[in-house]
Amino acid sequence: MLDLRICPACGDRAERPIATGETLVCGRCGHRWPFRRLPLFALTGPSGAGKSTVGPALAARMSGDVVVLEQDVLWTGALRDDVPGHPAFRAAWLRMAAMLHQNGRPVVLCGTVAPPELEPLPERVFFAEVHYLALVADPAALRRRLRARPAWREWDEERIDEMLGFNAWIRGQADHFDTTEVPLDETVAHVEKWVRAGLKQPAAT
Structure with missing residues (x-):
């Protein structure tokens, strides 16, 4: 199965x-x-810090080694639960990642998540380790990025303030990398190095 x-x-x-x-x-x-009990990689951090931009570039660089996925594609229907921590949504992703792992490739899951939302779940047992890396940004820069997003994404000031709070909090919960003044290639290289360290593979040259 x-x-x-x-x-x-x-x-x-x-x-x-x-x-x-x-x-x-x-x-x-x-x-x-x-x-197969493989490591899972959670590339987390606040919206606007660069996860969705880094993901495709990381997938291109690490094709054949890992599967890079965007968690928001399942933020729909019955999985869009209102329970704190969204356990149904998180558990569905852990089951999906575990199934993909049976094909021999570890998953890098890109999305806003914190260790307390994954670690207590029953599905956590499927993974050898869960590695967390948070992309973060200077609060003023993050506010500008979120304000500039298209209207359909519904980033009002209250929601932006909440995300800035998460930006501050996640710095103390996971390893983090500040993307404020860093070019995309450098950010992708840092994330790749983090993944390869978790896989115990040498970095690409």
């Missing part, structure tokens, strides 16, 4: 999957089966 919550022997679906190393264990029938 690509959905790692489902036991291939009895078909039971685990609400809290059990893993020992790279082996999953069915809590109902005791069946054990191997799976």
